[in-house]
Amino acid sequence: MIPELALFLLILTGFFAFLGAILPLLANLKSPPQLRQYIWPLTYGAALSVTLSISLLAYSFVVNDFSVLYIAQHSNSQLPTFFKIAAVWGGHEGSLLFWVFSLALWAFTIAVVNRKEKAPFISNVLVVMNLLILALVLLTLFASNPFERLLPAPFEGRDLNPMLQDIGLIFHPPLLYLGYVGFSGCFAFAVAALCQPETPFPWAKQSRIWALMAWIFLTAGIALGAWWAYYELGWGGWWFWDPVENASLLPWLTGTALLHSLIASEKRNALIRWSLLLAIFTFCLSLLGTFVVRSGVLTSVHAFAVDPTKGLLLLFILALCLVIPLTLFANNFGRFKVGKLRAIASREVLFLALNSLFAVTTLTVLLGTFYPMIFDVFNLGKISVGAPYFNALFVPLSLFAFLLMGSAIFIDWGKSKFNKKQLVSALLLTLLLTLLMFTFLAEQLQPMVIILLFCAAWIISPALLNIKQLVKKRAMFIAHLGVAITAIGALLNAYDSSEISSKMGPNSKVELAELSVEYQQTEWLIGPNYSAEQARLLITDKQNNKHYQLTPQRRHYPVRVMNMSEPAIKSFWNKDIYITLGEKIDTTDYAVRIQKRAFTNWIWFGVSLMIIGGLLALLKKISFRKKYA
Secondary structure, three states, rough: OHHHHHHHHHHHHHHHHHHHOOOHHHHHHHOHHHHHHHHHHHHHHHHHHHHHHHHHOOOHHHHOOOEHHHHHOOOOOOOOOOHHHHHHHHOOOHHHHHHHHHHHHHHHHHHHOOOOOOHHHHHHHHHHHHHHHHHHHHHHHHOOOOOOOOOOOOOOOOOHHHOOOOOHHHHHHHHHHHHHHHHHHHHHHHHHHHHHHOOOHHHHHHHHHHHHHHHHHHHHHHHHHHHHHHHOOOOOOOOOOOOHHHHHHHHHHHHHHHHHHHHHHHHHHHHHHHHHHHHHHHHHHHHHHHHHHOOOOOOOHHHHHHHHHHHHHHHHHHHHHHHHHHHHHOOOOOHHHOOOOOOOOHHHHHHHHHHHHHHHHHHHHHHHHHHHHHHHHHOOOOOOHHHHHHHHHHHHHHHHHHHHHOOOOOOOOOOOOOHHHHHHHHHHHHHHHHHHHHHHHHHOHHHHHHHHHHHHHHHHHHHHOOHEEEEEHHHHHHHHHHHHHHHHHHHHHHHHHEEEEEEOOOHHHOHHHHHHEEEEEEEEEEEEEEEEEEEEEEEEEEEEEEEEEEOOOEEEEEOOEEEEEOEEEEEEEOEEEEEEEEEEEEOOOOEEEEEEEOOHHHHHHHHHHHHHHHHHHHHHHHHHHOOOO
């Protein structure tokens, strides 16, 4: 009865969302205006009912109710409890239910924050949110029902995919979904603004908080996904330009542009049209990412690879979310009054240039990701677009963006404020920082390394020369510093890493640069739902005369009949020793891959600074809003 109750609650969610969308629309058609007030309790009701629904699904996982098809396909009685709960969003049907839950949660939050604001504009925002909830509920019910029964019920489940049996699964998808869905708030504010007789000026101010929250979640979700891929998949990479990775990067790029554009729209009434378009496209790109993961049109280790017909329904929702707002935008294009640009060297122009760079970068990634699929659909043959294409175009565009970011500290609204003395001092400090970083960080002379170190130093040095601005705009500086550190880590990771693959068994030894790796013995372990062969390796760092023990594993999951490599990692401030135990070659020896991955921790530290900068900016906005409420 519990799955049926959960299904009823999901249907009730759709019913609340339907009423929440239709009643304010009736009020707009000169029916009793009081109908508009009901959207708040109906939005709360939708959030409560879907929360109970997904909670009951989680409970069914915990009690091993294998009569539910979704649970039988993604769980097992031997699966640890925390993985059973994480399995709720570990497959297509459950992740789509989590999408509905996230959407209802964002709608609930917007309703609570604006509970005293009963103007038609806010009710229209909630109408858009409820329409989105209704569309996703219908998609879940008719195409991806996670509560479908399997009769007769099997005695045991198929188990969760071993690649997903990791702590990364517990946090990565929810953060990513909250980021994806969070931009629905900006989308709803934009559509509501387009439906107003006159675009309300507070639109950008209200939308910016939701954009910032969604950006923080999406950044954290992408970073956690990269971290999971690095230490779980066993190949030692953190970014592979995989189609699903690119699908999450696309809304992040436009979302970052949206954040900057909303600042200009709020402070100077500039870039209003940019802000509206970016809000629309960012959410549509989030839907596109969901389509990529669930349609099976692109091959990826991250994809659910379900029936493409289910993906077509998502594509239909995406088309509606794109065509209707763009039609409204085209019909209302002439009535947007925007502030005039008073100087070429102004922050408005700087943000316009940044937006243009982000737009070009987004189109570059979009084309590289979907061009092979388009080529295949029209029977033009098979074509592969990989890392060389993305690196050749993405890196130069990023360098231009870094130069603009470093210039932001000099430039104010309406006019430039820098002088030649400041500019010369910043350039000299940039050159000094570049020299120091190259001396202490880089291992070999590479033109691209020098150029990127210069650009990263340019982000940091102007701020260091203007302490007053640095204190005032510390959130911006911390976020930009995080971008610089992440870029340094990513580039040096690509240029200064090394590896070797070798056949190894007990008492064999291999050397890689300053590292000596000795294979001591093989151990056999029994886990909760797997067995494992574990290599015990002694690592000697000849430069520092230090010794470390690492224990990579080769795991076998009997229910799924899958083998997985569990790498062993020893981290330092400037490198990771990364060892993977591969296939067994004979009775005693294995294929062992030994890697020295340079500056990987700089990537995680840089992203953490970006998130901290976003949180500081969010706290500042919230405190300002409370002060002047």
